[in-house]
Amino acid sequence: QKEVEQNSGPLSVPEGAIASLNCTYSDRGSQSFFWYRQYSGKSPELIMFIYSNGDKEDGRFTAQLNKASQYVSLLIRDSQPSDSATYLCAVTPGGTYKYIFGTGTRLKVLA
Amino acid sequence: DVKVTQSSRYLVKRTGEKVFLECVQDMDHENMFWYRQDPGLGLRLIYFSYDVKMKEKGDIPEGYSVSREKKERFSLILESASTNQTSMYLCASSLRGEQFFGPGTRLTVL
Numbered sequence: 001q002k003e004v005e006q007n008s009g010p011l012s013v014p015e016g017a018i019a020s021l022n023c024t025y026s027d028r029g030s031q032s033f034f035w036y037r038q039y040s041g042k043s044p045e046l047i048m049f050i051y052s053n054g055d056k057e058d059g060r061f062t063a064q065l066n067k068a069s070q071y072v073s074l075l076i077r078d079s080q081p082s083d084s085a086t087y088l089c090a091v092t093p094g095g096t097y098k099y100i101f102g103t104g105t106r107l108k109v110l111a
Numbered sequence: 112d113v114k115v116t117q118s119s120r121y122l123v124k125r126t127g128e129k130v131f132l133e134c135v136q137d138m139d140h141e142n143m144f145w146y147r148q149d150p151g152l153g154l155r156l157i158y159f160s161y162d163v164k165m166k167e168k169g170d171i172p173e174g175y176s177v178s179r180e181k182k183e184r185f186s187l188i189l190e191s192a193s194t195n196q197t198s199m200y201l202c203a204s205s206l207r208g209e210q211f212f213g214p215g216t217r218l219t220v221l
Contacts, residue, residue, distance in 0.1 A: 034209055043201055043212040044154075088154070090210075097142050097161050098169070099210060103153035 003027060004091050006102035014110050019076040021087050021105050026070070029094030033065055033072045036088040038104065044088055048074065079109045114138070115213035117202055123219045130189040132216050134202030142205045143185035145169075145177065147198040148215075154201065160185055192220045 005024045013019045021035075032051055036044035050056045050063040050072065062075040072091075076083055086104040093100060118133040136143065144159040146169075156169030158177040166177050174196060178186045185204075189196055197220045203210040 032208065043215045046209045046211065049209050097159060097167075097205075098156060099144070101146075101154040103151065 003093075003100045004089055004102040006087075006089055006105045008103060009106040010108045011105055012108045012110060013079050015079060015081060017079050019079045019083065019107055019109070021074040021076075021089075021107065022071060023073065023089030023091075023102055024071045025089075025091045025100070027091070027093045027100075028067075028070065030067075030070075030091045031094050032092040033063070034090040034099070035061075035063060035072075035074045036090060037083075038086045038088060040085075047087075076107075079107075081109045081111045083107060084109045115202060115204055115211050117200075117213040117216050119216050120214060121217050121219075123221065124189075124192050125221055126193060128189075128192045128220075130192050130218070130220075132187040132189075132200055132202075132218070134185045134187070134204075134213055135183050136185075136204035136211070137183065138204065138206070138211075139182065140204035140206045140211075141182070143179065144203040144205075144210065145175075145185065145187045146201045146203065147171070147196075148201055149198050157187065194220050196220050 034049045035047045038044040048063045056063045060077045064073045088104045089102040115136045145157045146154045160166045160179040176188045200216045202213040
């Protein structure tokens with residue numbers, strides 16, 4: 001079992017819809033959870049981080065964390081074609097500086 | 112804003128050459144990381160450093176070494192480049208939380 005799993009996609013949504021991206025992780029001691037966006041040929045850029053169970057909202061983005069079920073999700077409201085990118089989930093296992101990345105979900109927002 | 116810079120955007124080397132990739136961050140971050148990214152495999156950690164002269168192996172350290180003589184600079188060294196080291200190399204830094212990435216170096220080994 002991979003430590004951080006994401007559906008590779010592509011996930012296609014129409015412009016203006018809500019895009020829902022999911023990530024599961026295997027280490028129950030994981031403490032911090034991050035979502036990065038990566039455009040083709042570019043490096044990842046941080047969108048959001050979440051440490052506690054529940055929801056965290058930032059503009060059109062909402063991160064959701066459920067530690068009991070070991071999943072973290074990212075919702076993008078009012079999706080725009082400029083949101084088309086690969087979204088990487090990253091987790092920090094307890095007691096380490098390391099980050100474990102998923103392989104990413106490719107999102108396509110159709111105009 | 113945090114700025115992480117890498118010495119080259121594109122690099123072409125020959126098999127057997129010694130290759131140096133340099134990374135500099137300007138935010139006094141303690142932690143620095145080197146990853147490689149390959150299609151279908153995602154980001155894989157090569158080495159990381161949590162302080163000057165301190166380093167730890169990541170998931171795929173074979174064929175690589177690192178150097179951190181100053182806090183702001185973290186170098187990745189390919190001792191003898193091989194074709195299977197052709198990849199995108201990404202450097203990142205962090206203090207306690209989120210990582211910030213440099214623009215990446217696309218290395219081709221012929």
